Amino acid sequence: MDVVAELALGRQAFEERSWATAYERLAAVDPRALGEADRLALGTAAFLSGDREAADRAYQESYRRHIDSGAMLAAARDTFWLGMLHNTGGNPAIGGGWVARGARLLHDAPPDAVEHGYQAVHEMFRHIFAGEFPAALEVSERIAETGQRCRDANLVALGLSSQGRLLIYGSRVPEGLALLDEAMVGLNEPDVSPVIAGHVYCSMVEGCQEIADYRRMTEWTTLLTRWCQVQPDLVPFTGQCAVHRAQIMRWRGALPEALDELRLALARYVAEGGTPAAGLAHYERGEVLRVQGDYAGAAAAYEEAAALGRDPQPGLALLTLAKGRVPAAVAMVRRLMDETPDPVHRSGHLPAAVEVFLAAGELDAARLAADELTSVAASFGCESLEASGAFGQGSVSLAAGDADGAAEALHHLRHAWKVWIQLGARYEAAWARVQIGVACRVLGDEESALSELGVARRTFAEIGAAPARSEVERLLGRTLPDGLSAREAEVLRLVASGQSNGQIAAALFLSQKTVERHLSNIFAKTGAASRTAAAAYAFEHGLA
Secondary structure (H helix, E strand, O other): OHHHHHHHHHHHHOOOHHHHHHHHHHHOOHHHHHHHHHHHHHHHHHHHOOHHHHHHHHHHHHHHHHHOOOOOHHHHHHHHHHHHHOOOOOOOOHHHHHHHHHHHOOOOOOOOHHHHHHHHHHHHHHHHHHHOOOHHHHHHHHHHHHHHOOOOHHHHHHHHHHHHHHHOOOHHHHHHHHHHHHHHHHOOOOOOOOHHHHHHHHHHHHHHHHOOOHHHHHHHHHHHHHHHHOOOOOOOOOHHHHHHHHHHHHHHHOHHHHHHHHHHHHHHHHHOOOOOOOOHHHHHHHHHHHHHOHHHHHHHHHHHHHHHHOOOOOOOHHHHOOOHHHHHHHHHHHHHHHOOOOHHHHHHHHHHHHHHHHHHOOHHHHHHHHHHHHHHHHHHHHHHHHHHHHHHHHHHOOOOHHHHHHHHHHHHHHHHHHHHHOOOHHHHHHHHHHHHHHHHHHOOOHHHHHHHHHHHHHHHHHHHHHHHHHHHHHHHHOOOOOOOHHHHHHHHHHHHHOOOHHHHHHHOOOOOHHHHHHHHHHHHHHHHOOOHHHHHHHHOOOOO
């Protein structure tokens, strides 16, 4: 095939986002026949199809040709892509070398050259990694301004999205989210590089996750998923996209589906040659396994996360608490809060702090954490975080153990339940119902308590949250109606679900004769004359 035809096919594949085909076609052309845009397309296609080494070769070839032809500004642009390739691929020394070379090339460049904006991106990230957020914010504003002045869609997207996240880190959350919204709209611009779009998409979804803005996170993850799906050869960003889908699934109580997504994410990271970002996938696995009650699996997942540089907290503290090691969990939480000064990251740790302190009987510490969470949530304006604050306040009030505290708790807990149920957060909403049930019991309303606890127990059973279900069954077992035993209540639940005696026997590891004896006792205690009546009794008393 002649060069012209090969080039045409490569360019067409690039436009169609068939990255592997685009790379194969363009790489088959004599490098001397490639134009400037073709060389950039070759490197981009190689990167997006998962071949970082080929991308490095393509970008370096473009750099050398620009140097040889005296096109120093274009060569400086090449150093931007090389710096980004290596800095995001875990090679900061090589990436830093290319960034330094780009700065030298721009030393005598006109001050209004757009390449200064690209160089500023690396300057901004240096400030971010050093924790110098005010300086990074100033640079991000300069990047966005350069992009707008030069009509460069890449710089506008990078500048606005970075500016938004940095405003969030500066506790100016509503302003930051408004800029993220604007940056998200700009990603539809045809001139935005898919490499830049992928980084911006993932960065913005991650920002929403950090402040528990699950409504935005869900919307933007849907967009990111669609963006990935129309690029069948895409390798980068797909792992992180799968992690974000898993986070939303966990949030909605779809735990097995979340584990499937996380397995997909880890496979994607392997396809990229391994990346520290896989630490987040392992951490999320730990979170799901902890909720399911697989404590050994959760511990192993947190360990994998830590090995890849992802702090396993606060999940590890909650796992330690679940194992009954309360003092150790308290020590972890205190250390974590002492080491976390910024409100954004503290907001993710405070719910765990409230839970751990309450379990340890440290009511004053729990109240301080709940108060801080409520204050942070109000300033952020994120619904889910506000619900967490209300749940914390309600739990602290309930811990007083008296009627006044229970009455106050109900106000907070019902608000938390309402928000979480509207957001589809089934696990959190069920825990709110547990606490509502306990508050009703303290106030002497046992019938309402049993109803709330019964609904929570069914929810935990449906989503596979075994430890939570066991806790609710313990609470229900304290005052089961009509003298039912805990085992009889379990048999009754299975009857209400439509299972036969044989199925019940298999599920509970009993003989059918034992099941028949339990049923006889159930009928006698409840006055039910049939399985249908027994099932109705179970639903009426919150046991099914």
